[in-house]
Amino acid sequence: MLRLNNVSLAYQDKVVVYDLSFELNAGQIGCLLGPSGSGKTSVLRAIAGFEPLVAGEIGLREQVVSNKAIHVSTQKRKVAVVFQDYALFPHLNVQDNITFGLQKWNKQAKQERVNELLNLVGLSGIELRFPHELSGGQQQRVALIRAMAVKPDLLLLDEPFSSLDSELREGLAKDLRVILKHENATALMVTHDQHEAFVMADVVGVMNEGRLLQWSNAYALYHRPIDKFVASFIGDGVFINAHIDHDLKISSSLGQFSIDASYGFNVDDKVTFLVRPDDIIHDDDSETVAEVIGKDFKGSHIxxxxxxxxxxxxxxxxxxxxxxxxxxxxDIGIRLDLEHLIIFNLSTG
Known part of the structure; x- marks a missing residue:
């Protein structure tokens, strides 16, 4: 459905996205995840047709819509965008907001589509209300189904939960995923919140400083990051510096750990490895002792x-x-339970 090949973007001669490539299949939900300023929203705007490319190519339905020579207008791309502020028309009621893009549909077809979508998001009966009469969560749902009403080939979501209370976000993300899957919609979301990304998306791309570092599923990003930034950005954890000894083992303050040759390290290489909170097991019988210097209560866990x-x-x-x-x-006893070592070579930079 969507293909980006070696896409670069710039504003006033300053490159903000470098050589970015990924694909999204029909019916998939993708997400570009990264900190503010990483370039993810710029990519979304380019896919929508709001920004020209400096280099590379964007394809929709195996048709080129953007490159140096071609720029198909937004209206002709069959792409819908849900913005951060929802952009509902304040002077139109819910029904008229939803049917705004359905001018060519007859009255009965419009009404059936409105009823179908409102029922899908659990908002039946609010057709005549105006946006200011809705809660933030209701506005978010109406903005979504307004974008979906015309059955776009691709739905783009720009930080769709950013203006909502944190308590609402995860629940709405789960609901939104169910709705998109029910409609068999292809969607791409951008967010800085990894929890939203993992709840929503089938595949996630981590961006930093204009580059796409890894495009994969949540499990691989957490357990098999290919870049140190990805490893530190996804989940919690700390890096422990070490070196490779003469037995090709990692020698560190936490002890020695065997690795196989597939890691490709050499004797005396300086390395760093990631230790996640779930890699450290509380064990009062362990000879390894640590002092509690901070705690964060999370209900079932601390x-x-x-x-x-x-x-x-x-x-x-x-x-x-x-x-x-x-x-x-x-002081508490701890032991290490590393099933899969995530190691990066410091000797090569």
Missing amino acids: LYELRLKQHSCEKLLCLALSHHDHHLGE
């Missing part, structure tokens, strides 16, 4: 920040069941 007693410069995170309630300054 996220502890720990300092190793044997190596006071090293800090770790540990996710423990909340009935293990330890106080700041208390």
